[in-house]
Amino acid sequence: xxxxxxxxxxxxxKRTTTTIMRLVLLAMVPGVLAQLYFFGWGIFWQLIIAGxxxxxxxxxxxxxxxRSPIRGIQDxxxxxxxxxxxxxxxxxxxxxxxxxxxxxxxVVVKHLxxxxxxxIFNPAMAAYxxxxxxxxxxxxxxxxxxxxxxxxxNFIESLRLIVFQFTSDGYSVNQVRxxxxxxxxxxxxxxxxxxxxxxxxxxxMTLSESLRNxxxxxxxxxxxxxxxxxxxFGGLVLLQQRVIQWQIPGALLGTLALATIIGSVVAxxxxxxxxxxxxxxxxxxxxFFIATDPVSAATSNRGKxxxxxxxxxxxxxxxxxxxxxDAIAFAVLLANLxxxxxxxxxxxxxxxxxxxxx
Amino acid sequence: xxxxxxxxxxxxFPGGIHPPERKAPANSTPTRRLPLADKLYVSLRQHxxxxxxxxxxxxxxxxxxxxxxxPGVDNGxxxxxxxxGVITAITDHPLNHPSGLTxxxxxxxxxxxxxxxxxxxxxxxxxxxxxxxxxxxxxxxIAGLGGAGFPTARKIAGAQGIDVLIINGVECEPYIAADDRxxxxxxxxILRGCEILQELTAAKQVVIAIEDNKPxxxxxxxxxxxxxxxxxxxxVIPTRYxxxxxxxxxxVLTGLQVPANxxxxxxxxxxxxVGTAFAIAKAIDAGEPLLERVVxxxxxxxxxxxxxxxxxxxxxxxxxxxxxxQAEPQQRVIIGGPMMGYTIPxxxxxxxxxxxxxxxxxxxxxxxxxxxxxxxxxxxxxxxCPASLLPQQLQWLAKAKDYDGLKQHHLADCxxxxxxxxxxxxxxxxxxxxxxxxxxxxxxxxxxxxxxIARQRFEARQARLEREKEERLEKHRKAxxxxxxxxxxxxESNEDDPVQAxxxxxxxxxxxxxxxxxxxATDDKKDQVAAAVARAKARKAEREAAAQQAEKNxxxx
Numbered sequence: 001x002x003x004x005x006x007x008x009x010x011x012x013x014k015r016t017t018t019t020i021m022r023l024v025l026l027a028m029v030p031g032v033l034a035q036l037y038f039f040g041w042g043i044f045w046q047l048i049i050a051g052x053x054x055x056x057x058x059x060x061x062x063x064x065x066x067r068s069p070i071r072g073i074q075d076x077x078x079x080x081x082x083x084x085x086x087x088x089x090x091x092x093x094x095x096x097x098x099x100x101x102x103x104x105x106x107v108v109v110k111h112l113x114x115x116x117x118x119x120i121f122n123p124a125m126a127a128y129x130x131x132x133x134x135x136x137x138x139x140x141x142x143x144x145x146x147x148x149x150x151x152x153x154n155f156i157e158s159l160r161l162i163v164f165q166f167t168s169d170g171y172s173v174n175q176v177r178x179x180x181x182x183x184x185x186x187x188x189x190x191x192x193x194x195x196x197x198x199x200x201x202x203x204x205m206t207l208s209e210s211l212r213n214x215x216x217x218x219x220x221x222x223x224x225x226x227x228x229x230x231x232x233f234g235g236l237v238l239l240q241q242r243v244i245q246w247q248i249p250g251a252l253l254g255t256l257a258l259a260t261i262i263g264s265v266v267a268x269x270x271x272x273x274x275x276x277x278x279x280x281x282x283x284x285x286x287x288f289f290i291a292t293d294p295v296s297a298a299t300s301n302r303g304k305x306x307x308x309x310x311x312x313x314x315x316x317x318x319x320x321x322x323x324x325x326d327a328i329a330f331a332v333l334l335a336n337l338x339x340x341x342x343x344x345x346x347x348x349x350x351x352x353x354x355x356x357x358x
Numbered sequence: 359x360x361x362x363x364x365x366x367x368x369x370x371f372p373g374g375i376h377p378p379e380r381k382a383p384a385n386s387t388p389t390r391r392l393p394l395a396d397k398l399y400v401s402l403r404q405h406x407x408x409x410x411x412x413x414x415x416x417x418x419x420x421x422x423x424x425x426x427x428x429p430g431v432d433n434g435x436x437x438x439x440x441x442x443g444v445i446t447a448i449t450d451h452p453l454n455h456p457s458g459l460t461x462x463x464x465x466x467x468x469x470x471x472x473x474x475x476x477x478x479x480x481x482x483x484x485x486x487x488x489x490x491x492x493x494x495x496x497x498x499x500i501a502g503l504g505g506a507g508f509p510t511a512r513k514i515a516g517a518q519g520i521d522v523l524i525i526n527g528v529e530c531e532p533y534i535a536a537d538d539r540x541x542x543x544x545x546x547x548i549l550r551g552c553e554i555l556q557e558l559t560a561a562k563q564v565v566i567a568i569e570d571n572k573p574x575x576x577x578x579x580x581x582x583x584x585x586x587x588x589x590x591x592x593x594v595i596p597t598r599y600x601x602x603x604x605x606x607x608x609x610v611l612t613g614l615q616v617p618a619n620x621x622x623x624x625x626x627x628x629x630x631x632v633g634t635a636f637a638i639a640k641a642i643d644a645g646e647p648l649l650e651r652v653v654x655x656x657x658x659x660x661x662x663x664x665x666x667x668x669x670x671x672x673x674x675x676x677x678x679x680x681x682x683x684q685a686e687p688q689q690r691v692i693i694g695g696p697m698m699g700y701t702i703p704x705x706x707x708x709x710x711x712x713x714x715x716x717x718x719x720x721x722x723x724x725x726x727x728x729x730x731x732x733x734x735x736x737x738x739x740x741x742x743c744p745a746s747l748l749p750q751q752l753q754w755l756a757k758a759k760d761y762d763g764l765k766q767h768h769l770a771d772c773x774x775x776x777x778x779x780x781x782x783x784x785x786x787x788x789x790x791x792x793x794x795x796x797x798x799x800x801x802x803x804x805x806x807x808x809x810x811i812a813r814q815r816f817e818a819r820q821a822r823l824e825r826e827k828e829e830r831l832e833k834h835r836k837a838x839x840x841x842x843x844x845x846x847x848x849x850e851s852n853e854d855d856p857v858q859a860x861x862x863x864x865x866x867x868x869x870x871x872x873x874x875x876x877x878x879a880t881d882d883k884k885d886q887v888a889a890a891v892a893r894a895k896a897r898k899a900e901r902e903a904a905a906q907q908a909e910k911n912x913x914x915x
Binding site for chain 2: 015295
């Protein structure tokens with residue numbers, strides 16, 4: 001009888017792309033739950049819409065590229081992209097915002113560049129930037145956390161808002177936001193903590209005055225603190241599971257911390273401290289879930305450190321001196337651009353290569 | 359100068375993995391002796407290099423230990439009859455080699471008497487020169503038993519006066535337990551071999567290295583190490599694949615890397631396997647050539663996994679059958695371990711000097727590879743590469759056939775340990791691509807050499823033709839010069855030149871002719887014609903006058 005021939009190695013750890021992507025999705029659950037708790041059911045519907053759009057778009061793209069749609073969809077990468085985008089946008093943004101974003105992420109950013117493994121940019125972040133500059137109103141209509149508003153829109157009403165932009169009682173999204181904050185007449189006052197700081201500083205307030213705003217609570221912003229803590233927890237699980245290495249979150253948070261400390265010393269009145277930078281906005285999500293996207297990140301350990309440090313620095317610079325309150329997406333895309341150069345100059349010294357000393 | 363102690367720090371090599379070890383149950387029973395096979399197939403080629411030159415013929419009765427081939431040139435090692443019997447054929451037989459090719463093989467019908475030839479151990483080593491001992495090891499067919507089977511004598515010859523002799527008992531690859539069992543059972547013999555090796559290499563120190571997952575082997579070797587030999591030390595190193603690789607082990611123990619394109623001896627280190635040390639001791643003290651080796655027989659489709667002393671040339675099928683092998687559908691039979699071993703298409707292939715393991719796994723314990731998916735640049739391969747290469751980059755370059763890029767990325771330093779492919783989430787068979795690329799680069803190199811030779815030949819021919827042409831022209835030129843010189847000489851001596859005379863005659867004749875031609879030959883002809891016409895007219899006038907006269911005469915009469 002003839003035996004089966006196979007190339008070595010014959011053993012495999014069997015941690016496949018599918019396993020990794022599933023773990024990433026699982027590790028996002030605490031963060032998603034925190035967002036759900038503080039900001040209502042909107043995010044649930046955004047996840048559903050984004051996920052189904054991503055699956056359909058991915059399968060169509062794979063068919064168009066003569067790949068097996070069933071096999072391709074099984075790597076879960078489209079779902080991760082969809083989830084990252086869904087948790088990044090305002091929970092009550094109209095349905096077409098997330099649909100456009102997801103389609104752009106999957107079709108243009110991912111498949112037009114050659115599909116999984118070949119995209120230069122992080123698809124979720126590229127889509128986020130597209131949405132932010134195309135639909136600034138919808139993309140900045142964030143909700144106040146439940147701890148301030150006292151209540152959030154319920155399961156069905158949030159779906160109605162996303163689909164029809166009105167509740168069954170005829171309230172629009174902005175009215176809901178205003179009602180939630182008890183400020184019916186001033187419909188756009190409620191912003192994210194980072195928005196708030198930016199606006200206040202622009203109006204000539206000092207940082208400490210701005211921080212007196214109730215949305216900041218005791219530490220880093222109502223709700224946002226816990227959302228970040230939850231993503232940090234999920235990220236630590238990923239680290240412990242060795243799905244990601246410490247280099248990217250470490251260098252990102254480290255650089256951000258260093259820049260923040262220097263900034264706080266130089267200009268304590270206008271530059272917020274580490275509590276704001278680490279635990280407000282999307283910092284933890286970026287550090288553990290977005291910047292760690294292997295496809296668009298640098299590959300060597302040294303490269304990862306440089307890449308993530310660059311993101312950390314850019315986040316700080318854009319938040320502090322740029323026109324946008326948060327900066328994750330821009331920072332990640334700019335760092336994505338630098339990856340080929342970083343990879344080129346951070347090649348490890350091969351064993352026995354005498355040029356590097358020894 | 360390297361100096362190691364039992365407490366000197368151990369170093370880490372980059373990367374590495376921890377695959378499930380699965381050395382039990384094969385390592386938990388004493389090494390067996392399987393029933394002798396009825397037929398043995400001793401390949402003349404046991405390793406890379408030219409086949410050894412045959413020195414027996416078909417029909418000849420051979421005794422155990424009798425040489426079947428001569429120690430050849432280069433890497434050629436002789437092979438010996440592993441037991442007594444009759445040579446029934448010397449033909450091409452499937453080789454125990456990843457290529458699946460056939461090669462010249464001596465087939466022996468075993469007579470089951472196991473009769474030895476006269477053995478001639480080396481009694482007093484001190485009276486013999488190093489060269490004589492190395493020649494003896496060469497004729498005994500001693501090859502490195504840990505890896506590629508490089509001739510031991512050649513390896514020793516290239517390293518004298520080294521600092522550290524490392525005896526490799528690491529055996530880092532999963533499943534394999536041959537060295538483990540050997541160390542547990544033959545610690546004294548191994549140490550005897552180490553002593554001989556130390557004498558031959560003049561090593562200042564001997565370091566025996568064992569991974570910490572073999573406590574029994576460590577205990578046995580420690581017990582055998584006599585207190586009076588202070589140059590021997592035993593180091594227990596952390597279990598991490600591939601710490602048993604020569605370069606990795608050197609780095610773990612000394613912290614040094616062997617520079618690219620150099621040998622361990624260049625930094626004062628030599629590495630030999632424990633099995634080789636034992637084989638050396640047996641050759642020198644008992645006069646036994648390398649006839650058998652410890653083989654691990656394991657995998658879930660083998661009912662009695664074990665280690666066994668197997669004569670070289672025993673068909674793999676016989677070994678497996680003796681241990682209760684039951685093949686399942688799509689069965690893989692792997693020679694070597696799960697990381698670096700290769701599958702064989704049929705069980706006819708014989709055990710060779712380098713066969714340390716026969717692994718027949720079930721599909722459940724070593725799941726066959728799934729279909730390759732796209733690389734997601736996760737860099738997991740890079741994290742585990744013990745040579746600090748960029749496996750994913752190499753993969754892309756290999757697929758693009760960018761051989762210059764591959765060289766720049768040090769493909770040649772890849773030891774094909776398989777750690778990258780083991781962790782790859784996309785299950786890309788990375789090592790397969792590297793091997794293919796290496797083969798293509800080798801082929802390209804051969805092609806280049808060939809075309810270089812052809813170019814040189816062509817250029818040499820062109821140069822020769824050019825030279826010949828010039829020589830020919832030169833000859834003509836010289837001949838012409840000689841003629842001119844001769845002419846000039848004749849002219850000076852006023853000799854009649856017949857050629858000149860002839861030329862002068864011809865010229866004269868031509869001048870005469872031309873002078874004739876100058877006369878008005880055409881007028882002459884006109885006159886003649888006119889004269890003839892005039893004559894004809896005159897005749898006509900006469901005739902007319904006569905006729906008129908006659909008429910007149912008629913009228914008149």
